[in-house]
Amino acid sequence: MKVSPKVSIFLSVILLMLLSACNNSSQPNTNSNGQQPIKFGVSLSLTGDSSADGQATKQGYEVWQDYVNSHGGLLGRQVQMDIIDDGTKTEQAHTNYEKLISIDHVNFVVGPFNDPFTVTGAEVAARHGYAFLEGIGTSPSTFKQGLKNLFAVSLSATAYLSSFDNFLLSQPAQIRPKTVAYVTSDDPFTQPQIDTAKAKLENGGIKTVFYKVFPAETTDYNPIAQQLIASNPDVVVIGSVGLSDSAPFLQYFKQQHFNPKLIIATAGPDQGQAFIKAMNGATDGLLVPNDGWFPSVKNYQNDAFIPAYLKKYGGAPGDIASDSVQSFSTGQVLAQAITQAKSLDNAAVMNVLRTGTFQSLQGPVKFAADGQNSIATPFLFQWQNVSQQQNGKTVTAQTLIPVYPPQQAQANVEYPKPKWS
Amino acid sequence: MRVFVSLRLVRRGGTVVLILEAVVLGILSGGVYALMASGLTLVFGVMEIINIAQGIFVIAGAYVSYALQQQFHLDLFVGLLITMPVMFLFGLGVEWLFIRRIKRDRVTLSILVTYAVALVIEGVLGYIFTTDLVQLHAWYVDASVQIGNFYLPYVYLFAFALSVVLLTGLYLLLYRTPFGRSLRASMQNRTAAALLGINVSRVQAITFGLGVALAAAGGMAYGATNTFNPSSSYDLISRLLVIIVLGGMGSFWGALIGSVLMLVIGDVTAVLWSPVWSSTAFFALLVVLLMFRPQGLLGWSEGRRQ
Numbered sequence: 001m002k003v004s005p006k007v008s009i010f011l012s013v014i015l016l017m018l019l020s021a022c023n024n025s026s027q028p029n030t031n032s033n034g035q036q037p038i039k040f041g042v043s044l045s046l047t048g049d050s051s052a053d054g055q056a057t058k059q060g061y062e063v064w065q066d067y068v069n070s071h072g073g074l075l076g077r078q079v080q081m082d083i084i085d086d087g088t089k090t091e092q093a094h095t096n097y098e099k100l101i102s103i104d105h106v107n108f109v110v111g112p113f114n115d116p117f118t119v120t121g122a123e124v125a126a127r128h129g130y131a132f133l134e135g136i137g138t139s140p141s142t143f144k145q146g147l148k149n150l151f152a153v154s155l156s157a158t159a160y161l162s163s164f165d166n167f168l169l170s171q172p173a174q175i176r177p178k179t180v181a182y183v184t185s186d187d188p189f190t191q192p193q194i195d196t197a198k199a200k201l202e203n204g205g206i207k208t209v210f211y212k213v214f215p216a217e218t219t220d221y222n223p224i225a226q227q228l229i230a231s232n233p234d235v236v237v238i239g240s241v242g243l244s245d246s247a248p249f250l251q252y253f254k255q256q257h258f259n260p261k262l263i264i265a266t267a268g269p270d271q272g273q274a275f276i277k278a279m280n281g282a283t284d285g286l287l288v289p290n291d292g293w294f295p296s297v298k299n300y301q302n303d304a305f306i307p308a309y310l311k312k313y314g315g316a317p318g319d320i321a322s323d324s325v326q327s328f329s330t331g332q333v334l335a336q337a338i339t340q341a342k343s344l345d346n347a348a349v350m351n352v353l354r355t356g357t358f359q360s361l362q363g364p365v366k367f368a369a370d371g372q373n374s375i376a377t378p379f380l381f382q383w384q385n386v387s388q389q390q391n392g393k394t395v396t397a398q399t400l401i402p403v404y405p406p407q408q409a410q411a412n413v414e415y416p417k418p419k420w421s
Numbered sequence: 422m423r424v425f426v427s428l429r430l431v432r433r434g435g436t437v438v439l440i441l442e443a444v445v446l447g448i449l450s451g452g453v454y455a456l457m458a459s460g461l462t463l464v465f466g467v468m469e470i471i472n473i474a475q476g477i478f479v480i481a482g483a484y485v486s487y488a489l490q491q492q493f494h495l496d497l498f499v500g501l502l503i504t505m506p507v508m509f510l511f512g513l514g515v516e517w518l519f520i521r522r523i524k525r526d527r528v529t530l531s532i533l534v535t536y537a538v539a540l541v542i543e544g545v546l547g548y549i550f551t552t553d554l555v556q557l558h559a560w561y562v563d564a565s566v567q568i569g570n571f572y573l574p575y576v577y578l579f580a581f582a583l584s585v586v587l588l589t590g591l592y593l594l595l596y597r598t599p600f601g602r603s604l605r606a607s608m609q610n611r612t613a614a615a616l617l618g619i620n621v622s623r624v625q626a627i628t629f630g631l632g633v634a635l636a637a638a639g640g641m642a643y644g645a646t647n648t649f650n651p652s653s654s655y656d657l658i659s660r661l662l663v664i665i666v667l668g669g670m671g672s673f674w675g676a677l678i679g680s681v682l683m684l685v686i687g688d689v690t691a692v693l694w695s696p697v698w699s700s701t702a703f704f705a706l707l708v709v710l711l712m713f714r715p716q717g718l719l720g721w722s723e724g725r726r727q
Contacts, residue, residue, distance in 0.1 A: 047543070048652050048655070049655070051552040051650065051651075052553055052554060055551070088652075186697070212695065212696065213696075213697060214696035217656070219647070220450065220684070220687060220688060222443075222446050222688070223439075223442075223443045223689075223692045223696070224691055226443070226446075226571075227439060227692060230435055230439060243648055244648055247554070247556065248647065248648065251562075251563075255563060255565045255572055255574040256565065256571075256572045257565070257572055274555075277553075280563065282563070
């Protein structure tokens with residue numbers, strides 16, 4: 001059978017269209033009272049390098065949409081998320097937000113995954129007079145852009161490791177670690193966390209024996225990990241953006257039988273079952289900072305969020321990614337602002353956002369002039385073996401639990417961490 | 422003077438050891454990349470197409486290994502006895518369905534067609550396995566052999582051994598069998614080979630299948646040493662293309678040398694200087710090399726002569 005090149009290309013185009021159809025996730029909502037739904041637009045990295053985080057962010061927005069619609073809607077109208085894939089390309093995110101506002105005429109736009117995308121989206125929104133609520137872009141560089149329409153509902157990056165710093169500095173002198181090794185991605189969300197922690201710990205007398213920045217696109221972490229091990233630190237702080245860069249370091253430490261007193265990674269260990277799978281169960285004692293949410297926290301609408309999420313996506317509460325929580329929180333705060341403003345006018349909603357105090361899954365929210373959440377509180381989490389009663393039997397499983405500050409802790413910090421098994 | 426030199430050596434001892442470790446890891450990892458790149462360069466040499474889908478074939482191979490391990494608890498290396506034939510057949514299918522149809526502007530059109538194929542496979546893998554990052558696990562992934570103060574993970578040794586075995590097998594196939602002669606004849610001149618009675622279409626299909634099977638084996642090794650998800654293929658294909666450009670498009674030995682050079686230069690730069698400059702150092706060297714040898718280390722003509 002002979003087929004011309006044109007037919008071959010045609011087949012390829014058809015396949016591409018099929019793929020696009022697979023990725024298209026927008027779901028039009030029906031409206032109970034005949035009014036058009038209130039549209040919320042967002043550009044997300046559903047494919048490409050940040051697709052895992054993008055998908056988790058999408059889940060949070062979709063659960064929020066379902067929750068609002070099943071509870072009477074907003075201002076008496078249904079809500080509809082209009083989600084477009086940016087393929088983890090900022091220029092595509094720019095195009096997407098332009099399209100959402102200028103062509104699709106969404107009522108509001110909300111934030112994507114990661115800081116550069118947040119700045120891009122907020123700039124487009126600012127040109128059109130739109131508010132830009134978001135939960136994931138919280139690096140100092142994002143807040144230095146002078147964007148008056150930017151409102152970040154989550155904890156700022158520079159404050160992420162403050163509970164960890166406080167824990168180390170609160171230890172009695174005889175057991176307090178003497179040295180720390182830092183390795184961090186040059187990601188604008190991650191590096192400021194590490195640099196802030198490093199300055200604070202050095203001021204507290206804990207010496208830095210290794211500090212190295214690696215490009216976000218690094219794939220071979222072994223030589224960096226080997227250098228870090230050679231510095232023989234008491235504590236290791238990994239500035240990671242997710243599983244892709246935290247798991248290789250941790251895996252290599254395990255292979256090298258390297259057992260510092262504590263290891264913390266800024267992202268990755270918070271990804272529940274995915275982290276356990278990536279580490280093949282070797283998670284005991286690993287630490288991760290937390291921006292204010294965990295499954296059993298008594299925060300606003302958490303008792304509704306978890307069942308709604310599990311009903312839609314399955315799994316266990318501990319599997320819910322922080323991205324999903326952050327995007328749900330974004331929806332929560334925006335909904336409160338719209339309700340208080342009694343309007344879909346972005347200017348009116350922004351006035352409410354600038355003066356009000358709001359509640360979210362991650363705790364209370366109040367915006368500073370630069371858009372940061374000025375009253376968010378971080379927690380420190382650790383993977384520990386936790387025993388629970390299930391069907392009359394005691395089951396022990398690796399669980400990520402809050403361990404600091406003490407008033408929020410479910411257990412003490414395992415210090416030093418157990419050696420690799 | 423002698424005392425000064427020896428003191429300097431003692432001071433630098435840590436760095437020297439780190440460099441040696443980086444070189445060893447670079448060579449071992451380079452072996453795995455050679456496995457993936459050899460399929461790519463072979464396909465280019467025989468078929469004159471650039472297979473942008475090679476990266477996703479690697480990841481697909483890793484996922485087949487993952488599925489066999491999760492569903493049937495098969496050891497990763499034993500699982501290759503299933504993974505490689507399955508991926509070989511898959512490669513034959515892709516070649517028959519898409520590649521064989523390209524009759525004109527083969528290089529340009531092959532980039533478009535294989536990119537489309539890669540996108541579809543990425544979408545299907547994302548649908549089946551989700552975009553969660555996973556890693557292949559076995560006892561040899563976590564266990565290491567101690568050499569001085571350094572622990573060398575068994576998985577790197579085993580993966581390197583796999584590369585040596587498969588690449589030796591490929592070498593024997595290319596140089597010691599009638600099919601290898603047909604393949605090399607097709608690389609030199611397809612028209613002349615056809616006039617001599619060689620079924621060039623069949624040779625091309627088998628070559629493409631072999632390239633995909635080798636990519637799948639490399640995928641298993643990659644998946645055991647890295648976390649991956651369907652979009653990991655983008656980084657892989659860019660690295661594989663750089664390797665075959667450095668080694669010389671179409672050159673089997675060039676792919677080997679290019680892989681090891683890329684990994685070793687990157688790792689040593691990270692140790693000596695900074696990870697930020699790893700890629701820069703390698704690409705600077707690549708640019709300089711291409712200025713003097715545009716055909717790569719063992720360029721086109723060399724590849725054709727093999």
